[in-house]
Amino acid sequence: MIETGGKSQIPEGLTLQGEAFAKLNLSLDILGRREDGYHDLCMVMHSVTLADQVTLKQTGETGVRVETNLHFLPNDEKNLAARAAAAYGEATGRGAEGLRIQIQKQIPVCAGMAGGSSDAAAVLRLLNRQNPTPLSVTELAKVGEKVGSDVPYCVLGGTALAEGRGERLTPLPPLPPCWFVLCKPPFPISTPELFGRVNCHKLRCRPDTEGLLRALEDGDLEGIARRMYNVFEDVLPPRQAAAIQRIKTSLIGSGALGAVMSGSGPTVFGLFEAEEAAQKALGNLKREYKDVFLVKSAPLV
Numbered sequence: 117m118i119e120t121g122g123k124s125q126i127p128e129g130l131t132l133q134g135e136a137f138a139k140l141n142l143s144l145d146i147l148g149r150r151e152d153g154y155h156d157l158c159m160v161m162h163s164v165t166l167a168d169q170v171t172l173k174q175t176g177e178t179g180v181r182v183e184t185n186l187h188f189l190p191n192d193e194k195n196l197a198a199r200a201a202a203a204y205g206e207a208t209g210r211g212a213e214g215l216r217i218q219i220q221k222q223i224p225v226c227a228g229m230a231g232g233s234s235d236a237a238a239v240l241r242l243l244n245r246q247n248p249t250p251l252s253v254t255e256l257a258k259v260g261e262k263v264g265s266d267v268p269y270c271v272l273g274g275t276a277l278a279e280g281r282g283e284r285l286t287p288l289p290p291l292p293p294c295w296f297v298l299c300k301p302p303f304p305i306s307t308p309e310l311f312g313r314v315n316c317h318k319l320r321c322r323p324d325t326e327g328l329l330r331a332l333e334d335g336d337l338e339g340i341a342r343r344m345y346n347v348f349e350d351v352l353p354p355r356q357a358a359a360i361q362r363i364k365t366s367l368i369g370s371g372a373l374g375a376v377m378s379g380s381g382p383t384v385f386g387l388f389e390a391e392e393a394a395q396k397a398l399g400n401l402k403r404e405y406k407d408v409f410l411v412k413s414a415p416l417v
């Protein structure tokens with residue numbers, strides 16, 4: 117049973133709703149392994165309009181309950197959304213007892229798009245909005261850190277540099293108007309396994325993060341696309357590497373300015389300047405894959 121930290125302060129019957137946007141990695145670099153076993157990362161993150169819908173309701177029931185449209189997702193404290201509610205209660209004294217969290221998932225699960233972390237961040241934001249003395253964004257991100265490494269970024273949203281385990285955040289300028297085509301192939305990639313492979317292989321190439329930051333400052337979409345790079349792609353097992361490469365080739369063939377795997381995959385996305393080319397890429401990939409999306413940059417949360 118999850119520790120709820122006492123009764124929630126949301127009036128019974130009140131419903132709160134918000135969107136939990138997917139994140140993409142424009143770049144992902146691994147700087148080294150730390151003594152605590154984690155890796156030091158350097159990532160440029162960006163939120164897009166593919167989103168889960170998160171609804172909070174106050175009931176007279178006990179505990180915190182999560183309901184989702186995906187039967188295989190946990191509905192107890194293993195769900196990051198429930199953990200976020202409990203962490204908020206612990207940090208503010210405004211408990212989560214009686215809270216029901218409904219999540220309509222659109223973001224594919226285990227896809228490298230931080231779906232669970234984004235749901236957790238949406239819960240934090242919704243609870244904070246109800247608080248007469250709300251936490252600052254920095255404080256809210258700090259609460260999110262207890263729930264997961266990607267949660268602080270998801271609290272902030274937009275475009276940001278994430279360093280350390282992902283908790284050291286620097287907001288960055290938005291991207292110029294553009295389109296993203298996302299494609300998740302139907303096989304899982306194990307994040308721990310990938311980190312293990314990073315420890316054994318020497319990384320041959322690294323992203324030009326400095327150049328990417330400059331391109332963002334300049335609003336140079338081609339420069340951004342040219343510098344999108346994820347070091348995990350370098351250490352993928354051969355069959356998965358080939359599958360990822362096929363999607364990238366398809367995106368580039370349809371006119372993407374650049375294409376890269378997000379996070380620890382397997383989602384691959386292409387960046388497009390023109391909607392027409394993005395629509396073409398969408399059509400081409402839909403013939404072969406189920407999870408294909410055409411999205412834009414998300415509004416700031």
Ligand code: ATP
Nearest residue numbers: 195196225226227228229230231232233235266379
């Ligand atoms: P990341 O990009 O942060 O590595 P991901 O996109 O690869 O994350 P998620 O979909 O966020 O992966 O979640 C993966 C795991 O988290 C699954 O094992 C799932 O059971 C668990 N999980 C807990 N809560 C949620 C949630 N609200 N939505 C999705 N997965 C959740």
